[in-house]
Every structure is written in structure tokens, then in C-alpha cells.
Amino acid sequence: MSMQPVRVRLDDSPVFEAVADLGNTWDRFLRPRFTLDQLREVAEYTQAMHREHGVDWETVHIVEQSSANRFAEDGRPAAEKSALVLWVSWEFTLGSEGPSKYVTVVDPDEDGLYDVGGGAWAWNHVPEPERIRVGELKSMAGARVRFVGEYDDPCEIAKGKLTLPDWQEAYVVYGGGLPAENAYFCFFDEVIERFDRPQEAAQLLVDLPVCLVQTRADLEYGICPTSLDRGWQWSVAEAFTRLGILPPVDEMSLPDKSDVRRSPELVRYLVEAFEAGIWDSISRKQSYASKVISRLADAEATVNARA
Numbered sequence: 001m002s003m004q005p006v007r008v009r010l011d012d013s014p015v016f017e018a019v020a021d022l023g024n025t026w027d028r029f030l031r032p033r034f035t036l037d038q039l040r041e042v043a044e045y046t047q048a049m050h051r052e053h054g055v056d057w058e059t060v061h062i063v064e065q066s067s068a069n070r071f072a073e074d075g076r077p078a079a080e081k082s083a084l085v086l087w088v089s090w091e092f093t094l095g096s097e098g099p100s101k102y103v104t105v106v107d108p109d110e111d112g113l114y115d116v117g118g119g120a121w122a123w124n125h126v127p128e129p130e131r132i133r134v135g136e137l138k139s140m141a142g143a144r145v146r147f148v149g150e151y152d153d154p155c156e157i158a159k160g161k162l163t164l165p166d167w168q169e170a171y172v173v174y175g176g177g178l179p180a181e182n183a184y185f186c187f188f189d190e191v192i193e194r195f196d197r198p199q200e201a202a203q204l205l206v207d208l209p210v211c212l213v214q215t216r217a218d219l220e221y222g223i224c225p226t227s228l229d230r231g232w233q234w235s236v237a238e239a240f241t242r243l244g245i246l247p248p249v250d251e252m253s254l255p256d257k258s259d260v261r262r263s264p265e266l267v268r269y270l271v272e273a274f275e276a277g278i279w280d281s282i283s284r285k286q287s288y289a290s291k292v293i294s295r296l297a298d299a300e301a302t303v304n305a306r307a
Contacts, residue, residue, distance in 0.1 A: 007126040007207070008032045010117075012176045013049075015126050015207040016042055017261065019113065022125070030125050031118030036062070036083055039114050055090040060116055062086075085114055126207050132244050134272050139280045141240060141248040142186035145222070147171055147215065149182070171213040175202030177226030184213055184222030185236060185248045192221050194244075201243060209259060210239045231259035237270050238262075246277035 003019045008030055018032035025031070034042060043060040050057040063084040089102040106114050117123060147170040156162040167182040195201045198221070202212040209227045214220065223239045225232040233254055237247035247270075254274055258267065 003033070006030065006032060007128065008123045009126050009207065010045075010121060010123065013045055014041070014209075014260070016045075020123075020125075026119050029121070030123045031115065032123050033109065033111075033113035033115050033118075035113060036085075036108075039085065039116065042116065050090065058087065058089045058117075058121075060085065060087055085116070087116055129204060129242055131266075131269055132241060134269070134276050136244070137241060137246045137273060137276065138191075138244055139277075139284070140188040140191055140245045141251075141277070142188070142222075144183055144185050144248065144251040145220075146183050147179075170217065171215050174198045174212040174214070175206055177209065177211045179211060179213060179224035180226055180228045180232075181224075184215075184224045185240075185251060186220050186222040187240070187243070187245055187248075189221060191243050191245060204242045205239050208235045208239055208242075210235050227259065229259050231255055231257040234258045234262070234270060235260065237274060238266075241270065241273050246280055247274050249274060249277035249281055 002023065003021050006018055006020045006022070007015045008018050008020070009015050016032075016034070017038050018034050020030045020032040022030070039060065040062060043062050046057060046059040047061070050059045063086065065082050065084075085106040085108075087104040087106050091102055106116055108114055147167040149164045149167075152162055152164065168178075171179070171184070173179070192198055192201055198212060198214065205212060205223075209225060209229075209232065211224050211226050213222050213224050215222070223236055223243075225236055233252045236252065237254060240247045254271070262270075
């Protein structure tokens with residue numbers, strides 16, 4: 001069995017880190033194994049889905065017990081905490097049989113990993129997207145624009161003198177999730193023209209908390225965060241790089257917290273891409289400034305000649 005680090009998800013769930021043997025599947029789905037820390041994220045998600053959707057969702061629960069002042073059989077101090085992992089199928093609430101039939105105690109394997117849902121849940125493999133070299137990222141990012149009200153007076157809106165249409169009706173979304181706010185980060189149409197259809201571009205972003213949108217009014221494409229949790233800017237930056245674009249450095253910065261877990265290598269890549277975007281922005285502004293200064297000099301010469 002050749003286990004390797006993988007990323008997995010259930011339908012539209014967040015992406016979870018695990019290990020799995022890519023050759024050991026059932027009906028094309030993986031049988032991942034999780035560390036206890038990784039499993040805590042899975043447990044939190046399954047419980048949230050159960051609260052929202054009811055018995056259709058099985059759940060994972062982790063019961064932890066402090067082992068202070070306790071000792072193992074060999075006399076050495078026991079681990080600081082011991083954990084009991086429960087896999088619960090809520091079908092028992094629909095039948096006459098007792099809960100014990102539908103509760104499984106999941107023991108860790110010899111490596112301390114937990115197999116939850118293997119052979120039963122549709123664990124999809126989410127391959128790490130291929131990273132485009134920073135030097136090949138294009139300068140095609142635009143501004144951060146509101147879906148509605150971009151050119152309206154905010155004071156008039158606040159006073160109730162101007163009523164805006166529902167911004168949530170102002171776009172078409174491709175892929176999963178919906179925009180978290182009345183704004184998007186636009187980019188040049190040439191980016192989407194490289195794909196046969198927008199859905200192909202959206203597929204590159206499927207594991208990020210962002211969505212690809214197109215405005216109904218002017219058919220402009222853009223990226224929206226689907227969550228405004230602290231650090232959402234990292235996912236927007238990563239989405240731009242996956243589409244082959246430098247991040248929109250003039251419209252945002254990268255905070256000191258990432259919204260989702262990222263490897264040090266990916267963090268370094270995104271920082272380098274952001275730095276490249278900053279230098280590109282500076283270069284473009286310098287070029288513009290040079291042209292303006294040149295025109296000013298020409299204007300001065302023309303005015304003096306006519307004096």
C-alpha cells in the first residue's frame with residue numbers, strides 16, 4: 001500500500017488534507033485516512049451539514065479525555081489526551097432499532113490515522129492545481145467593482161433618496177458558491193477566451209472559497225470571495241494565479257492570516273506573485289507618469305511659442 005498526502009472533499013465540501021493510496025479506491029472514490037487534527041475539521045463540517053440537512057448526513061464526533069496523572073502499561077506517562085472517534089449514521093431515528101447499531105467506534109491504525117467514510121462516503125480526490133510560473137502570469141487584473149451602485153452617490157443611497165436594484169440579481173455565477181458581497185474583482189475578457197467555456201475556468205477554482213461571475217449589464221468577468229472570513233484575500237490572489245493572472249495588487253493586500261490552510265511552498269508562491277504584481281503596477285504607473293510629463297513639456301513649449 002503506497003500512501004501519500006492527498007486533498008479530498010465530499011461533494012461541495014471544503015477540501016480536507018489526508019493521506020490515501022490512489023490505487024485503492026471503491027467506485028472511483030478514495031479511502032482517505034486522517035490525523036486527529038485533520039479529522040476535527042471533517043467532524044465540524046459533518047455536524048454543520050447534519051444541523052442544516054438532518055438525517056441525510058452522517059456525522060463524526062471526537063470525544064477527548066485528558067490523561068493527566070495517568071500512566072501507560074509500561075509505567076510511562078500516558079499521552080496528554082486520549083480520543084474516542086465516533087461515526088454516527090442517523091438512520092436509527094427513522095427505524096425501530098437502537099442507536100448502537102448505527103454508531104461505529106473508529107480505532108486509529110498503527111500509524112495513528114483514522115479511516116472515516118472509506119468505502120461508504122464519496123471522497124473525491126482533489127489534485128493540487130498546477131502552478132503557473134510567476135514570470136508567466138499576465139497583467140490582466142482590473143479594479144474592484146460593485147455589481148450595483150458603482151457610480152451612484154453613497155450619500156444619496158444612505159439618505160434613502162436613491163434605491164438600488166438587488167445586487168444579487170446582477171450577475172451569473174459559474175461553479176459553486178455565491179458572492180459574499182456587492183463587489184467583484186474584474187479582469188480582461190482575454191482570460192476567459194482561452195477556455196472553450198467559462199465553466200472550464202470555474203473548474204480551476206472549485207476548491208477555493210471564491211466564484212467566477214459575469215455581470216448581466218456589461219458581461220464583464222470577475223472573481224468574488226464566497227466568504228469574508230479573515231484572510232479571504234489569499235484565496236482571491238490564488239484564484240487569479242490559477243487563471244494565469246497577476247493578483248489585483250492595487251485593490252487589496254495580503255493580511256497576516258490565510259483564510260484556508262496552505263503549505264509554506266504555496267504561501268511563498270502567492271507572495272512572489274503578489275510582489276511581481278506590485279512591481280508590474282509600479283512599472284505601469286512609471287510609464288504613465290513619463291508620458292504625462294512628456295506631454296506637459298510639449299504643452300509648455302507650445303504655450304510659450306504662442307505667447
